[in-house]
Amino acid sequence: MTSSTVSTAIAATATPPDSPAVVFADVEAAARRLAGKAVVTPLLPVPALEAQLGARVFVKPEVLQRTGSFKFRGAYNKLAQLSTEERKRGVVAFSSGNHAQGVAAAAQLFGAPAVIVMPSDAPDIKVANTRGYGAEVVLYDRDREDREAIARGFTQARGMTLVPPFDDPAIIAGQGTVGLEIARQADTAGAKLDLALTCCGGGGLTAGTALALKTLSPATQIHAVEPAGFDDTCRSLLAGERLANAPGRKSFCDALLSPMPGALTFPLNRSLLAGALAVTDAEVAAAMAFAFRTLKLVVEPGGAVALAALLSGKLPVQGKTVAVILSGGNVDWSTFQQALSSAGA
Amino acid sequence: MTSSTVSTAIAATATPPDSPAVVFADVEAAARRLAGKAVVTPLLPVPALEAQLGARVFVKPEVLQRTGSFKFRGAYNKLAQLSTEERKRGVVAFSSGNHAQGVAAAAQLFGAPAVIVMPSDAPDIKVANTRGYGAEVVLYDRDREDREAIARGFTQARGMTLVPPFDDPAIIAGQGTVGLEIARQADTAGAKLDLALTCCGGGGLTAGTALALKTLSPATQIHAVEPAGFDDTCRSLLAGERLANAPGRKSFCDALLSPMPGALTFPLNRSLLAGALAVTDAEVAAAMAFAFRTLKLVVEPGGAVALAALLSGKLPVQGKTVAVILSGGNVDWSTFQQALSSAGA
Numbered sequence: 001m002t003s004s005t006v007s008t009a010i011a012a013t014a015t016p017p018d019s020p021a022v023v024f025a026d027v028e029a030a031a032r033r034l035a036g037k038a039v040v041t042p043l044l045p046v047p048a049l050e051a052q053l054g055a056r057v058f059v060k061p062e063v064l065q066r067t068g069s070f071k072f073r074g075a076y077n078k079l080a081q082l083s084t085e086e087r088k089r090g091v092v093a094f095s096s097g098n099h100a101q102g103v104a105a106a107a108q109l110f111g112a113p114a115v116i117v118m119p120s121d122a123p124d125i126k127v128a129n130t131r132g133y134g135a136e137v138v139l140y141d142r143d144r145e146d147r148e149a150i151a152r153g154f155t156q157a158r159g160m161t162l163v164p165p166f167d168d169p170a171i172i173a174g175q176g177t178v179g180l181e182i183a184r185q186a187d188t189a190g191a192k193l194d195l196a197l198t199c200c201g202g203g204g205l206t207a208g209t210a211l212a213l214k215t216l217s218p219a220t221q222i223h224a225v226e227p228a229g230f231d232d233t234c235r236s237l238l239a240g241e242r243l244a245n246a247p248g249r250k251s252f253c254d255a256l257l258s259p260m261p262g263a264l265t266f267p268l269n270r271s272l273l274a275g276a277l278a279v280t281d282a283e284v285a286a287a288m289a290f291a292f293r294t295l296k297l298v299v300e301p302g303g304a305v306a307l308a309a310l311l312s313g314k315l316p317v318q319g320k321t322v323a324v325i326l327s328g329g330n331v332d333w334s335t336f337q338q339a340l341s342s343a344g345a
Numbered sequence: 346m347t348s349s350t351v352s353t354a355i356a357a358t359a360t361p362p363d364s365p366a367v368v369f370a371d372v373e374a375a376a377r378r379l380a381g382k383a384v385v386t387p388l389l390p391v392p393a394l395e396a397q398l399g400a401r402v403f404v405k406p407e408v409l410q411r412t413g414s415f416k417f418r419g420a421y422n423k424l425a426q427l428s429t430e431e432r433k434r435g436v437v438a439f440s441s442g443n444h445a446q447g448v449a450a451a452a453q454l455f456g457a458p459a460v461i462v463m464p465s466d467a468p469d470i471k472v473a474n475t476r477g478y479g480a481e482v483v484l485y486d487r488d489r490e491d492r493e494a495i496a497r498g499f500t501q502a503r504g505m506t507l508v509p510p511f512d513d514p515a516i517i518a519g520q521g522t523v524g525l526e527i528a529r530q531a532d533t534a535g536a537k538l539d540l541a542l543t544c545c546g547g548g549g550l551t552a553g554t555a556l557a558l559k560t561l562s563p564a565t566q567i568h569a570v571e572p573a574g575f576d577d578t579c580r581s582l583l584a585g586e587r588l589a590n591a592p593g594r595k596s597f598c599d600a601l602l603s604p605m606p607g608a609l610t611f612p613l614n615r616s617l618l619a620g621a622l623a624v625t626d627a628e629v630a631a632a633m634a635f636a637f638r639t640l641k642l643v644v645e646p647g648g649a650v651a652l653a654a655l656l657s658g659k660l661p662v663q664g665k666t667v668a669v670i671l672s673g674g675n676v677d678w679s680t681f682q683q684a685l686s687s688a689g690a
Binding site for chain 2: 132295
């Protein structure tokens with residue numbers, strides 16, 4: 001596990017992009033498409049943290065979502081908008097595992113063929129589940145091969161539609177239904193959210209959620225949380241432009257290792273986020289152990305970064321009401337054991 | 346882990362008891378008291394089981410309940426009905442751990458002192474959490490001391506009110522809100538439940554849930570599930586009278602080791618249940634592993650018996666719609682590791 005510096009950024013601008021890739025109505029339309037297909041995951045109170053942090057905390061466990069992560073939402077929203085002919089030819093995606101499962105499960109529901117290009121070091125559970133949803137899995141070497149080129153091969157040879165992991169309006173709108181649900185559920189619980197923390201890789205969940213939350217609850221300050229060494233969104237917000245992660249970094253947050261913010265997601269996040277911050281693998285492991293002990297939820301490393309930011313005290317939360325997204329739970333038993341043991345569970 | 350015979354019983358009679366300890370209106374009243382205090386746990390679909398079992402399956406994860414098990418419901422409902430004076434003198438309970446936490450957390454919310462009598466071999470997490478809710482924990486030797494006598498000492502010396510673990514109308518009605526929620530949530534999901542499986546120790550959750558479910562969904566067949574060696578409800582249903590478990594049996598389902606059905610719970614269960622069955626510790630461990638891998642939920646041994654009954658194929662479920670209660674998730678990491686390793690996770 002790496003332990004590197006941790007930084008916090010405040011977005012340089014609150015100006016919305018000139019022609020945003022996604023607007024709130026797109027998120028509402030996605031919610032209608034997902035009704036009865038995606039799980040409306042609960043917004044669970046965590047009374048144990050009231051004494052510990054002096055904050056009212058809710059978690060949004062997307063680990064309980066179909067396929068074990070929020071990724072099903074965007075994938076289903078994308079496939080729902082393809083033509084019958086396009087669905088017949090099928091879809092192709094590249095993903096370390098959660099988007100893979102989301103696309104595979106959505107394709108299965110639509111009866112569409114799916115090819116998923118996955119790194120050969122993806123967690124076994126993610127590869128097995130993706131195959132379990134009926135997809136054809138093509139493994140590639142993360143260090144030597146170009147997954148986008150492999151995926152393009154399938155779009156050209158078989159006329160398949162590429163389903164991008166985050167930089168696509170339908171994907172962003174679908175992931176935004178997480179934020180839509182949080183806003184409505186907080187309202188039902190009589191809670192006014194001061195803060196919301198999202199796990200951030202390429203920024204699709206973050207952008208969609210921020211769009212929905214800022215529309216319905218403008219006072220909520222939204223922070224993206226990334227693994228240390230993969231804090232591209234954090235540094236990009238500070239710089240005001242998209243920056244890539246330095247090569248050769250390692251993190252066990254396999255779901256959040258995308259190289260740089262998206263061309264569509266970054267302008268949205270730049271205008272909507274209050275900031276971004278990074279957490280170490282050790283902080284993530286401690287959050288996974290907390291989720292096991294107190295929340296009774298299985299959270300994968302990448303799904304625990306937002307909770308890690310809360311628990312490690314990186315943001316002042318006393319007296320505040322906070323929502324934290326737990327974005328996924330697809331973790332191999334061996335990795336889970338290592339993480340909890342390292343956290344002294 | 347023990348591996349003993351497994352039996353299924355069909356209740357000998359459908360005649361309700363002459364004057365039942367609890368009626369449906371009591372469950373409705375409990376639900377009103379619990380509103381905003383207990384978590385309305387979701388009823389989650391498990392699409393992965395549709396292909397595997399040919400059944401539509403929902404789980405009711407009470408692991409997400411306040412204190413990590415359904416026990417908070419009954420305890421809070423009981424304390425809500427005490428007088429201010431009674432609450433001031435406080436409450437006493439004996440429990441291996443989940444009822445302990447439920448009573449301690451409810452007492453804390455009411456500002457009432459609580460003494461909890463727990464076996465010295467209770468899981469560490471249960472003892473620590475009970476103390477964490479501000480209760481005074483008194484440990485006793487399970488083999489040599491009489492926990493009820495110790496508890497009676499506190500009722501006499503300090504005027505405390507005993508909060509029984511299951512054989513009390515307010516406790517049964519509180520636990521029954523699990524069944525009330527299942528019936529309403531299944532209705533919202535457009536599901537007609539053919540079967541419901543509940544975890545069964547002393548029978549409070551089972552009786553309350555069966556009462557609510559049979560009232561709102563009379564066609565649902567409800568089965569109690571017990572650990573092998575502690576199948577007192579199963580054998581009592583067959584015999585038509587309350588029978589105790591043989592001494593000296595062992596099971597790692599620490600939450601379900603009560604000696605015999607309750608005087609109040611048994612008549613209700615006899616008139617409401619379609620049957621009861623038992624599962625081995627190995628089947629329970631396999632269910633815990635399934636919950637980890639597929640449901641992303643941490644389920645303790647006693648909380649996994651109903652799921653174990655479903656997964657081990659002990660009931661014909663093809664073409665049926667089934668609800669399964671996961672009653673608690675308070676399990677030490679060491680026990681969890683052993684269970685999942687033994688199940689080949």
